[in-house]
Amino acid sequence: MEAMLLDAPGRPLRLADLPRPEPGPGQILVKVRACGVCRTDLHVVDGELSEPKLPIVPGHEIVGVVEQTGRGVERLEPGGRVGIPWLGHTCGRCRFCAAGRENLCDLAMFTGYGIDGGYADYTVADARYSFPIHGSYGDAEAAPLLCAGLIGYRSLRMAGDAERLGIYGFGAAAHLVAQVAQYQGRRVFAFSRAGDLQAQDFARDLGAVWAGSSEEKPPEELDAAIIFAPVGPLIPTALRAVSKGGVVVAGGIHMSDIPSFPYAILWGERVVRSVANLTREDAVEFLALAPKVPVRTEIETFPLEAANEALDRLRSGRLRGAAVLIPT
Numbered sequence: 391m392e393a394m395l396l397d398a399p400g401r402p403l404r405l406a407d408l409p410r411p412e413p414g415p416g417q418i419l420v421k422v423r424a425c426g427v428c429r430t431d432l433h434v435v436d437g438e439l440s441e442p443k444l445p446i447v448p449g450h451e452i453v454g455v456v457e458q459t460g461r462g463v464e465r466l467e468p469g470g471r472v473g474i475p476w477l478g479h480t481c482g483r484c485r486f487c488a489a490g491r492e493n494l495c496d497l498a499m500f501t502g503y504g505i506d507g508g509y510a511d512y513t514v515a516d517a518r519y520s521f522p523i524h525g526s527y528g529d530a531e532a533a534p535l536l537c538a539g540l541i542g543y544r545s546l547r548m549a550g551d552a553e554r555l556g557i558y559g560f561g562a563a564a565h566l567v568a569q570v571a572q573y574q575g576r577r578v579f580a581f582s583r584a585g586d587l588q589a590q591d592f593a594r595d596l597g598a599v600w601a602g603s604s605e606e607k608p609p610e611e612l613d614a615a616i617i618f619a620p621v622g623p624l625i626p627t628a629l630r631a632v633s634k635g636g637v638v639v640a641g642g643i644h645m646s647d648i649p650s651f652p653y654a655i656l657w658g659e660r661v662v663r664s665v666a667n668l669t670r671e672d673a674v675e676f677l678a679l680a681p682k683v684p685v686r687t688e689i690e691t692f693p694l695e696a697a698n699e700a701l702d703r704l705r706s707g708r709l710r711g712a713a714v715l716i717p718t
């Protein structure tokens with residue numbers, strides 16, 4: 391099978407001819423139909439996440455069809471369509487798993503990081519961490535739901551019942567979260583890089599009540615803010631925009647350093663928190679909610695072999711919505 395392989399961080403992916411993987415006990419072999427390109431893939435490729443299995447096939451927004459099931463797989467059958475997200479394995483025994491917080495599992499394994507992912511014709515996955523995809527979505531349209539959607543949804547949950555919601559960084563995750571937030575009756579205030587009028591128009595098209603640059607103050611105080619841009623200085627910026635008791639949620643897995651800031655902007659029971667990974671419960675909940683909203687995904691497709699170009703476009707912010715790779 392063909393795969394785009396990362397030999398070492400800092401190098402472009404290489405088109406490789408690999409043996410088709412075999413599903414072990416509890417696993418499924420999946421023919422990949424589409425795989426989204428997530429910012430986390432960039433962090434892996436650029437070496438900002440330091441412990442990938444190498445070489446690694448990146449990609450953790452996988453949509454495909456079950457080709458074969460390993461021993462003991464009952465819930466999924468060949469021919470069924472599944473989505474495979476970032477969370478690929480948990481131990482089930484550590485204190486986090488025992489407390490229903492498997493996203494924090496000490497021994498968690500992640501798709502496209504510790505387990506080969508979806509930048510390939512085929513992949514194998516643990517059936518327990520694979521989820522049916524609603525029939526109203528095309529393969530490529532569904533791909534961004536698997537990470538941008540899931541992590542975005544978890545970030546939104548961490549924002550509590552905030553009615554006035556700020557979103558910093560209006561890319562793949564934000565465009566999905568904005569739709570869910572409005573479905574839930576919240577008002578969305580969108581912040582982009584200064585001068586990125588295209589992102590601001592995009593946000594308004596999706597129903598944001600206000601869109602501007604992250605250097606601007608919103609027209610009213612916010613109840614919560616979610617930061618998807620990997621930019622540490624946005625933490626104090628967002629703290630200044632939220633009201634007393636407000637929450638600032640960092641939705642990314644990696645962020646540049648946060649500058650020091652005066653205690654006064656945290657005072658008033660404001661909270662800063664991160665969101666790590668996802669649980670299977672998040673996946674079940676969000677994948678059931680998405681077709682009801684219905685969450686529409688804005689995508690740009692690339693052939694699998696053009697993975698490096700898709701990553702470059704994401705790195706430089708030249709994408710509207712999400713990039714999705716299609717094996718040929």
Ligand SMILES: [Zn+2]
Pocket residue numbers: 480481482483484485486487488492494495496497498
């Ligand atoms: Zn665990």
Ligand SMILES: [Zn+2]
Pocket residue numbers: 428429430431450476537538
């Ligand atoms: Zn991701």
